[in-house]
Amino acid sequence: MRNILTTISLFSSLFLQAQYHLALNPFASGFTEPVDISSAGNNRLFIVERAGKIKVIMPDNSIKTFMDITSIVGSVGGEQGLLGLVFHPNYASNGFFYVNYTDFAGDTHISRFTVSAENADSANISSEMNLLMIDQPAANHNGGNLKFGPDGYLYIFMGDGGGSDHNRPQQIIDNKFGKILRLDVDGALPYAIPPDNPYVGVAGDDEIWAIGLRNPWRCNFDKLTGDLYIADVGADSWEEIGVIAADTNTFFNFGWKCYEGNMLRIGTLCDTIFADFDYPVYVYPHDNATGGFAVTGGFVYRGSEFPALFGKYIFCDYISGNFWTMQQSAPGIWSTQFEGFIKNHITSFGENINGELFACVNQTGEIFKVEDACQNFNLSSINTDASASTINNGAIDLIVTGGTAPYNYLWNTGAIIEDINALSAGTYSVIVTDNFGCQKSLEITLVNACGPATGIVIIPSATSTFITWDDVGAAGYRILYKPIGAGAFMQVNSPLTHINLTGLNPSTNYQFKIRNKCAGAPGMFSASGNFTTTSLKEINPIENTIEIQIFPNPALNQITIDLKNANSNPEFLIQNSIGENIEIKSIHKISDNQYQILFKEIPTQIVLLIVKSNNQTMGKSFIGGN
Numbered sequence: 112m113r114n115i116l117t118t119i120s121l122f123s124s125l126f127l128q129a130q131y132h133l134a135l136n137p138f139a140s141g142f143t144e145p146v147d148i149s150s151a152g153n154n155r156l157f158i159v160e161r162a163g164k165i166k167v168i169m170p171d172n173s174i175k176t177f178m179d180i181t182s183i184v185g186s187v188g189g190e191q192g193l194l195g196l197v198f199h200p201n202y203a204s205n206g207f208f209y210v211n212y213t214d215f216a217g218d219t220h221i222s223r224f225t226v227s228a229e230n231a232d233s234a235n236i237s238s239e240m241n242l243l244m245i246d247q248p249a250a251n252h253n254g255g256n257l258k259f260g261p262d263g264y265l266y267i268f269m270g271d272g273g274g275s276d277h278n279r280p281q282q283i284i285d286n287k288f289g290k291i292l293r294l295d296v297d298g299a300l301p302y303a304i305p306p307d308n309p310y311v312g313v314a315g316d317d318e319i320w321a322i323g324l325r326n327p328w329r330c331n332f333d334k335l336t337g338d339l340y341i342a343d344v345g346a347d348s349w350e351e352i353g354v355i356a357a358d359t360n361t362f363f364n365f366g367w368k369c370y371e372g373n374m375l376r377i378g379t380l381c382d383t384i385f386a387d388f389d390y391p392v393y394v395y396p397h398d399n400a401t402g403g404f405a406v407t408g409g410f411v412y413r414g415s416e417f418p419a420l421f422g423k424y425i426f427c428d429y430i431s432g433n434f435w436t437m438q439q440s441a442p443g444i445w446s447t448q449f450e451g452f453i454k455n456h457i458t459s460f461g462e463n464i465n466g467e468l469f470a471c472v473n474q475t476g477e478i479f480k481v482e483d484a485c486q487n488f489n490l491s492s493i494n495t496d497a498s499a500s501t502i503n504n505g506a507i508d509l510i511v512t513g514g515t516a517p518y519n520y521l522w523n524t525g526a527i528i529e530d531i532n533a534l535s536a537g538t539y540s541v542i543v544t545d546n547f548g549c550q551k552s553l554e555i556t557l558v559n560a561c562g563p564a565t566g567i568v569i570i571p572s573a574t575s576t577f578i579t580w581d582d583v584g585a586a587g588y589r590i591l592y593k594p595i596g597a598g599a600f601m602q603v604n605s606p607l608t609h610i611n612l613t614g615l616n617p618s619t620n621y622q623f624k625i626r627n628k629c630a631g632a633p634g635m636f637s638a639s640g641n642f643t644t645t646s647l648k649e650i651n652p653i654e655n656t657i658e659i660q661i662f663p664n665p666a667l668n669q670i671t672i673d674l675k676n677a678n679s680n681p682e683f684l685i686q687n688s689i690g691e692n693i694e695i696k697s698i699h700k701i702s703d704n705q706y707q708i709l710f711k712e713i714p715t716q717i718v719l720l721i722v723k724s725n726n727q728t729m730g731k732s733f734i735g736g737n
Contacts, residue, residue, distance in 0.1 A: 131419035131486075132547035133434050133450045135479035138469060139168050144192075145471035145478065146255075148461020151198045151208070155232075156463055158471065158478065161192035163212070167232060168478070178224065178234035185215035187250075190273075194255025199296070200263060202226075208234070209242075209265060209296070211255045219245040219253060221267055223296070242294065242301040243267070243318075245287055249274030252288075252326040260293075261337035261357060264305055267292040267318075268341075270326040271367065280323050280367045283315035289367060291327070291341075293320035309362040321355070323365035323388065329408035329459050333357075333424075334466065340424055342408025343391070345371050350406040351391035352426065352437065363389045392445045393437055395428075401449065403428025407457050414466035417483035425468060425481060427457050454479070485549035487513035490541070492553060496560045497536050499632035505534035505557040507541075514545030560584050561629030563636040564608075568686060568719050570730040573617040573647045575656075577730040578625075579609035579719050580638070585627035592623040595641065600624070608717060609732045617647035657681075657722055657729040665734035668712040674704050674722065681724035685710055693718060693735075 139158075147159035156168040157177060163184030165177045186192030195211035202208060206226035213219055225238040247253060252270030260266050271280050271289035280289025294302040304317040311317050326344040333340065337357030343365065345351060349372030353365055366388035369381035373390055395402035409426035423436040432455030437447045458473045460481070468481035489512050497505035508530045511518060520527050523540040531539070536559045542552045561584035570577040578590070590610055591600035603610065615621065624639045658675040674681060683706070685693040694711040701707055708720075715736030722729050 130544075130548055130550045131417070131436075132484040132549050133420075133425065133436065133453060134482045134484035135454055135470060136482050137477065138480040139172065139174065139478040140476060141174065142166065142471070142476040142478065144473045145476060146192070146194060146458045146473060147196050148459055148469050148471055148478070149196045149198060150461065150463050151202050152464060153203075154464060156461065156469065156478075157196060157198075159193055159196045159210075159459075161194070161473070162186050163193045165193070165196060165210075165234070169232070175232050177232060178236060180210075180212070180236055183214060184212045185217060186213070188213075188217065190251045190253050191217060194253060195257040197257040197259055197265070200259055207296075209257050211257050211267070213247065213253060217247050217250055219243070219247055219269075221245075221257070223301070240301060242296070243287075243292075245269070248272045248288075254324075254327055256327060256330050258330065258332060260332055260339070262305075263295075263297065265294045265296045265302070266320070266330075266339075267294070268324070268327040268330050271324065273326075278368060280325070281364075281369070283310060283319060283322065285316065287316060287318060289322060289324045290316075290319050291321040291324070291330075291363075292318040294318060307360075321363040321365070323363075323367050323369075325367040325371075327408075328406065331408060331410050331460075331462075333411040334413050334462070335411070335422075338411075340408060340411065340426075341365070342406045342426060343367070344405050345397070347371065348374060348397055349394045350397070350403060350428065352393040352406070352408070352424075353389065353391045354439075365389055365391070393435075393447055395435070399431045399433075401433075403431035403433050405429040407459065409460040409470075410462050410468055412466065412468060412481075413462075414468065416465075416467060417486050419485060420483050425460070427453070427470075428455075429457060430455060432457075484513075484515065484547060485545075485551075488545060488549045488551050489513050490543055490551045490553040492555055494555055494557060495532075496557050497534060498560050499629040499636070500536065500559045500562045501632050501634075503533050503535045505536065506530070506532035507534065507539060507555050507557070509541065509543070509553070511543060514543070514549055514551075515547050517546055519544045561627075561632065561636075564588065564625040564627060564638040566687075566717070567625070567638060567640060568730070569640065569642045570719075570721060570728055571642050571644050572728055573645045574615050575611055575613045576615060576621070576642055576644065577609070577611045578623070578642075579717070579730065579732045580625060581717055582608045583627065583636075585629060585636075587627070589626045589635075590623060591626065592621055595620045595622050609730075615644050617644050619644050657724055657727055659720065659722055659729060659731040661720060661731060661733045665715070665736060667736060669707065669709045670720070670733065671701070671705060671707050672720065672722075674706070674724070677704075677722065677724040679703075681706075681722050683708060684721040684723075686719045686721065687713070687716060687735075 144161040145158050146161045149157045154170040158166045163181035164179050167177045191213040193212040199207035221243040223240045227233045227235045252273035254268045254270035256268035258266045296302050330341045339355040341353040351372045372394035407429050411424045412420040423438045427434045432452045434450035434453045440446045456474045457470045461469045470479045491510045493508040495506040521542045538556045540554045544550045564580040566581035568579045587606045591602045593600045626635045626637045660673040697709045699707040713735040718735040
């Protein structure tokens with residue numbers, strides 16, 4: 112048998128772990144080789160097709176063609192075409208957006224276009240202004256990513272040009288390959304150079320901001336911190352993620368072709384370069400099981416729909432379909448969670464105005480929304496209370512929705528099955544873990560449907576005593592009472608949960624028992640107590656016992672009472688089942704015999720109205736709450 116202390120310790124440990132699991136939910140389809148997703152700062156989502164079209168998913172999920180420049184885009188090579196799109200930070204006022212494409216000669220163009228003045232869902236294709244044209248030496252390793260940084264500058268992520276000569280990333284004069292370029296598109300036409308670019312005023316191309324990249328594929332700024340995440344596709348052994356913090360003021364050299372990831376490559380170039388290289392924060396190997404062969408960079412999740420993903424950088428591998436999340440846990444320390452295979456041929460991620468993430472698949476033309484599968488994993492239960500305190504026949508039937516089978520169950524009793532029964536009254540807890548490690552917990556309290564009378568309230572007078580108690584589920588009750596000492600009990604039956612015992616002796620100590628039978632339970636349940644009647648006082652013969660009527664019943668926070676045989680200034684008190692006073696907010700006399708009492712709102716329970724008048728105290732119960 113499992114040690115119960117070990118079980119409870121494991122239960123507590125599992126409960127404290129925050130679980131999530133990435134999932135892709137179909138969002139749109141019908142696209143042709145989508146390679147990029149972008150937002151214009153509103154509720155539209157723009158999809159870039161490699162052949163030269165930009166389409167837009169409208170808020171109503173309809174799809175329109177925003178721009179078609181297939182007549183100038185060359186996409187014969189698998190890494191050529193219309194590769195990147197970004198909207199100017201002030202797009203809403205200036206209508207500028209920027210694209211990265213290769214022409215029919217295979218050369219890279221960084222161009223600005225303008226939205227149509229007549230139609231916000233269509234571009235003016237004759238508005239092209241070319242910022243840069245870069246003569247590509249080969250058809251591959253074109254990069255293609257464009258982003259605006261938190262500084263307002265345009266960042267261009269260039270591959271190393273491909274082909275047989277990959278030494279270009281370390282060359283800084285008349286060579287923009289394997290670099291991150293940074294332009295000030297607002298400072299001049301077609302652009303100005305940011306004054307703090309590292310090669311301003313020294314030998315090197317002024318546009319260069321960082322060097323040493325092979326083929327950066329999908330690089331993005333964290334919209335909250337401004338940190339830049341760079342996914343660089345590897346060569347023979349490693350895929351890598353690099354990060355440049357927003358507050359850095361140092362120059363970055365990521366080391367290609369001297370280094371692939373953290374691995375030194377042997378060659379004549381590296382024999383002569385002794386640079387202070389900047390290494391990636393995460394690498395994964397070339398294999399399908401734990402890594403992949405071509406990284407697709409993603410985003411730091413800053414949406415609100417999936418709180419467990421907040422702050423995590425999400426990326427994947429194009430070939431293997433494996434996914435990861437990564438987060439900085441301390442300065443220079445990164446924690447990574449391997450999610451395993453979800454979907455391959457993801458060419459890009461995109462972020463909408465709310466920070467929710469999307470991914471596109473070039474082979475099928477589908478767009479997916481990135482979600483946390485654990486978010487929809489929920490537990491509920493159908494509960495059966497125990498019949499009585501002597502019968503252990505309570506049961507809990509779990510209802511599991513939204514998770515992925517098979518499931519593991521861990522109850523605080525040590526049980527590892529889905530449904531439990533033969534239970535007494537008490538509190539039960541369970542943690543359920545699905546096949547992806549998503550966890551949910553549930554706490555259920557079972558009560559005894561029937562048992563001894565509880566919540567007993569006693570209001571004695573000289574010759575009578577009013578007794579009330581909680582409804583504990585019995586069909587009826589037997590009340591036994593007698594003066595303390597020798598002698599037989601007198602008894603009276605009541606189908607209600609209160610009774611007025613009359614014919615009592617003044618100033619006398621009595622004992623009483625309240626007995627009841629619970630269906631299916633052996634024997635009778637009994638609750639007992641004592642009371643003392645008050646002394647006999649002279650009462651005006653015309654005065655009779657106070658009679659009380661209450662309506663409405665049940666009553667949430669006010670009642671109207673009708674009194675008979677009470678004087679003109681009665682006192683009122685309302686108590687709950689354990690004798691605590693309930694706050695009376697106001698009392699209004701409606702007529703000689705009627706009063707309206709407004710009291711603090713209470714949940715459903717039996718409460719007692721106590722009336723004092725003519726040296727008498729009488730009580731009458733009613734149901735409080737709805």
